[in-house]
Amino acid sequence: MTQQLSTDVVIIGAGIAGLWLHNRLNQMGFHALLLENKTIGNAQTLSSQGIIHGGAKYALNGIFSTATQAIGAMPARWQACLDGTGDVDLTKVKVLADHQLLWSKQQLSSKMMSFFASKALSSRMETVAKADRPKLFQHPEFKGSLYQLNEPVLDVTSVLTSLAQPWQDRIVQIPESRELSWQKNSDGVQSIQLDNDITIQAQHFVLTAGEGNEALLNSLGIKKPAMQRRPLQMVLCKAKDHQQPLPAIYAHSLGTGSKPIATITSHFAEDGNVIWYIGGNIAEQGVGQSFTEITTEAQKLLTEILPWFELPELEWATHSVNRAEPKQFALSRPDTAFIESKNNVHIAWPTKLALAPDLADTVIAKLTKQNLQAGKHNAPMTLPSAIMGQTLWDSVFK
Numbered sequence: 001m002t003q004q005l006s007t008d009v010v011i012i013g014a015g016i017a018g019l020w021l022h023n024r025l026n027q028m029g030f031h032a033l034l035l036e037n038k039t040i041g042n043a044q045t046l047s048s049q050g051i052i053h054g055g056a057k058y059a060l061n062g063i064f065s066t067a068t069q070a071i072g073a074m075p076a077r078w079q080a081c082l083d084g085t086g087d088v089d090l091t092k093v094k095v096l097a098d099h100q101l102l103w104s105k106q107q108l109s110s111k112m113m114s115f116f117a118s119k120a121l122s123s124r125m126e127t128v129a130k131a132d133r134p135k136l137f138q139h140p141e142f143k144g145s146l147y148q149l150n151e152p153v154l155d156v157t158s159v160l161t162s163l164a165q166p167w168q169d170r171i172v173q174i175p176e177s178r179e180l181s182w183q184k185n186s187d188g189v190q191s192i193q194l195d196n197d198i199t200i201q202a203q204h205f206v207l208t209a210g211e212g213n214e215a216l217l218n219s220l221g222i223k224k225p226a227m228q229r230r231p232l233q234m235v236l237c238k239a240k241d242h243q244q245p246l247p248a249i250y251a252h253s254l255g256t257g258s259k260p261i262a263t264i265t266s267h268f269a270e271d272g273n274v275i276w277y278i279g280g281n282i283a284e285q286g287v288g289q290s291f292t293e294i295t296t297e298a299q300k301l302l303t304e305i306l307p308w309f310e311l312p313e314l315e316w317a318t319h320s321v322n323r324a325e326p327k328q329f330a331l332s333r334p335d336t337a338f339i340e341s342k343n344n345v346h347i348a349w350p351t352k353l354a355l356a357p358d359l360a361d362t363v364i365a366k367l368t369k370q371n372l373q374a375g376k377h378n379a380p381m382t383l384p385s386a387i388m389g390q391t392l393w394d395s396v397f398k
């Protein structure tokens with residue numbers, strides 16, 4: 001017997017994009033069902049550094065691009081949610097740092113300093129007075145520049161938990177082994193079918209499956225939008241002696257180029273040890289390198305960017321992951337959250353964790369314009385609830 005379920009909106013993929021949208025739609029009185037085929041957040045979202053960018057990182061070339069403008073409002077949007085006055089309740093989220101640091105070994109060029117002091121950036125960027133510097137940067141041999149960027153870094157698991165918990169019974173796991181097929185008519189998709197035993201009918205279908213959107217689009221016969229993957233090999237390290245941990249820092253190391261040489265965020269293993277999670281150029285250029293090549297490079301890099309700091313003996317790990325995005329010319333970085341609709345199927349990639357609120361706004365505006373109604377639904381689920389994915393912090397060092 002086929003079980004017939006109905007809901008207002010089916011969302012496929014429980015990363016940050018799917019969860020944020022799911023939380024908002026249910027809160028607005030619609031019935032939205034989120035389908036996940038692995039674990040919540042397992043792909044890009046739990047690989048992310050948790051930085052709520054406001055765009056300054058993309059303006060290091062001195063130009064306020066579309067990227068900078070689109071993302072500029074995001075830290076305030078997230079802050080309102082952290083304070084309990086935003087679209088979603090993030091009051092229980094663990095804030096790892098309320099700001100990030102930017103440092104350069106040498107004094108920054110006068111052009112860069114006046115750009116940081118310009119009207120566009122001065123509300124977000126402050127120089128750090130010597131007395132206020134964190135211990136790592138108080139060393140007399142540090143003679144460079146240190147700035148504070150007022151954008152927070154969040155513990156991503158606690159973000160996902162806050163979004164998922166209120167609507168847990170509407171977030172279900174569909175094992176990868178189940179065959180998913182679409183039932184269509186001339187107006188678009190009517191329902192999806194799992195094997196031959198469950199049919200889920202909905203007014204709209206939103207694809208927020210990250211890298212999984214590609215296979216979903218193929219199964220729907222949709223050729224455009226196409227997807228691109230931009231791979232990264234992230235590097236992680238921690239002190240071998242967990243009694244003498246690395247200092248917890250959230251900082252970008254600046255060189256002369258328009259991208260940070262390295263972006264370091266700090267996370268905590270179960271034994272309390274501090275893990276440095278290193279992205280930036282090294283993670284982009286290290287794609288395809290062997291473990292020994294990239295970790296040797298990373299050790300050298302840390303010695304170069306923090307020459308005054310005596311690194312403890314370190315244990316290393318790496319994590320390879322693809323960023324999944326709408327296809328761009330020459331594999332460049334997309335500037336904004338992306339959403340395109342084919343009738344009642346909506347294909348979405350946030351392109352940044354920070355842009356999830358913006359993506360949800362756009363999808364909701366589209367659904368409302370297409371006359372989404374809070375309809376009748378029957379939801380007694382025979383499918384299990386999806387569970388939270390694991391963080392990298394303990395699993396990658398095994």
Ligand SMILES: Cc1cc2nc3c(=O)[nH]c(=O)nc-3n(C[C@H](O)[C@H](O)[C@H](O)COP(=O)(O)OP(=O)(O)OC[C@H]3O[C@@H](n4cnc5c(N)ncnc54)[C@H](O)[C@@H]3O)c2cc1C
Nearest residue numbers: 013015016017037043044045049051210212351352353354
């Ligand atoms: C290393 C790294 C660091 C980053 N750091 C930051 C940062 O600090 N700040 C920032 O703003 N952005 C950052 N980003 C970007 C950000 O992480 C991503 O843009 C964002 O997490 C994408 O979210 P998503 O929900 O679209 O996709 P994902 O997080 O990839 O989630 C997709 C979900 O869909 C599920 N799925 C796939 N196929 C199916 C299917 N067929 N059926 C059901 N479920 C399916 C997957 O299992 C997964 O749970 C970073 C990205 C990377 C890779």
